[in-house]
Amino acid sequence: xxxxxxxxxxxxxxxxxxxxxxxxxxxxxxxxxxxxxxxxxxxxxxxxxxxxxxxxxxxxxxxxxxxxxxxxxxxxxxxxxxxxxxxxxxxxxxxxxxxxxxxxxxxxxxxxxxxxxxxxxxxxxxxxxxxxxxxxxxxxxxxxxxxxxxxxxxxxxxxxxxxxxxxxxxxxxxxxxxxxxxxxxxxxxxxxxxxxxxxxxxxxxxxxxxxxxxxxx
Amino acid sequence: xxxxxxxxxxxxxxxxxxxxxxxxxxxxxxxxxxxxxxxxxxxxxxxxxxxxxxxxxxxxxxxxxxxxxxxxxxxxxxxxxxxxxxxxxxxxxxxxxxxxxxxxxxxxxxxxxxxxxxxxxxxxxxxxxxxxxxxxxxxxxxxxxxxxxxxxxxxxxxxxxxxxxxxxxxxxxxxxxxxxxxxxxxxxxxxxxxxxxxxxxxxxxxxxxxxxxxxxxxxxxxxx
Numbered sequence: 001x002x003x004x005x006x007x008x009x010x011x012x013x014x015x016x017x018x019x020x021x022x023x024x025x026x027x028x029x030x031x032x033x034x035x036x037x038x039x040x041x042x043x044x045x046x047x048x049x050x051x052x053x054x055x056x057x058x059x060x061x062x063x064x065x066x067x068x069x070x071x072x073x074x075x076x077x078x079x080x081x082x083x084x085x086x087x088x089x090x091x092x093x094x095x096x097x098x099x100x101x102x103x104x105x106x107x108x109x110x111x112x113x114x115x116x117x118x119x120x121x122x123x124x125x126x127x128x129x130x131x132x133x134x135x136x137x138x139x140x141x142x143x144x145x146x147x148x149x150x151x152x153x154x155x156x157x158x159x160x161x162x163x164x165x166x167x168x169x170x171x172x173x174x175x176x177x178x179x180x181x182x183x184x185x186x187x188x189x190x191x192x193x194x195x196x197x198x199x200x201x202x203x204x205x206x207x208x209x210x211x212x213x214x215x216x217x
Numbered sequence: 218x219x220x221x222x223x224x225x226x227x228x229x230x231x232x233x234x235x236x237x238x239x240x241x242x243x244x245x246x247x248x249x250x251x252x253x254x255x256x257x258x259x260x261x262x263x264x265x266x267x268x269x270x271x272x273x274x275x276x277x278x279x280x281x282x283x284x285x286x287x288x289x290x291x292x293x294x295x296x297x298x299x300x301x302x303x304x305x306x307x308x309x310x311x312x313x314x315x316x317x318x319x320x321x322x323x324x325x326x327x328x329x330x331x332x333x334x335x336x337x338x339x340x341x342x343x344x345x346x347x348x349x350x351x352x353x354x355x356x357x358x359x360x361x362x363x364x365x366x367x368x369x370x371x372x373x374x375x376x377x378x379x380x381x382x383x384x385x386x387x388x389x390x391x392x393x394x395x396x397x398x399x400x401x402x403x404x405x406x407x408x409x410x411x412x413x414x415x416x417x418x419x420x421x422x423x424x425x426x427x428x429x430x431x432x433x434x435x436x437x438x439x440x441x
Binding site: 059063066079158160164196203 | 220279280282283284285286287288289291292295296297298299300373377378379380381383384391394398402403404405408409411412413415416419420
């Protein structure tokens, strides 16, 4: 059996971190796209669209991410007879999770704008989507950007739960090495350190953006 | 899709699910209570003006907020025995959840305390209130009103986090689900029902929080 030196443990964890980052980026991009659509439904004047998106957000915000992963990985394969790979199930669940929170953050950013902004757009003859595109979104982006970056940290931390359905990223690599070496304190300490090295700069960036882009009404 | 849904596994094991849900609620409650205590200590340290206390509290907050809960749980449950500290699954679950909640509530409570204008405190002292009375009547009520919603939001997240403790075999609601799943393979029915149970718990918390807010924090309504 090969010996797990500190160096080898660290290298293995860093290699596995690649998959944490890949899953985070896919989920964030996918969640961003879906979240934008859900947000559009949520702010639309059409009642049933609003209700669907309301329940969508409540479901993903009101149930544990771990269960969302289990539903995607175990539940869907049983019902539809398709076997999703761990990365496919993780992507699906994390996209749902991310989209619900981003939709909520972005809705809040749009609603933070005074309603007169919409009315001004309508007064100069813009239709609904023109108002949204040319007047509302450019201002809302400024409000949304800091909490969006902040939420990226939640997504990265959330990917750790994908380890439980068997996707080998940083947390699962740590658990696997732990099973062999039993140097638990060291291994989970190192894994935590790597997560910290990824997440902390993003947190700081988010805080700086918040100060810089604070909305002045 | 010709799958036959069969929810009988739920009704036949309703007793197990109730036991699991009870443990989820119990652990959440205890962990959040300890977590709030930690958060009060943390926020006192953060606002104390003492650089060492502030530094320690800040490091605590940033470390916890920038690492996944799963790693914190494993660090405590698997890691601490390396130092000769052995905890049961339930103890490790409560400790890790409390430490996690403490970090988030430190920042929430700090923000609440800092939201009180210095002039308010001076005004209280000027009209002859004792320091303790200023704290009780002038600082605490609006500070609580300011942090209330953020704290409820964090409590809900903490309850949802408890599902992760099933991974160290603490027998919470999710653990019962895993157990039933491994015996019946009714994965969709089981996990879907569990999801709805968590959703029901979350809505219950939201409902109670809403009633309490209207009753207790009616004085702060003008702000919203």
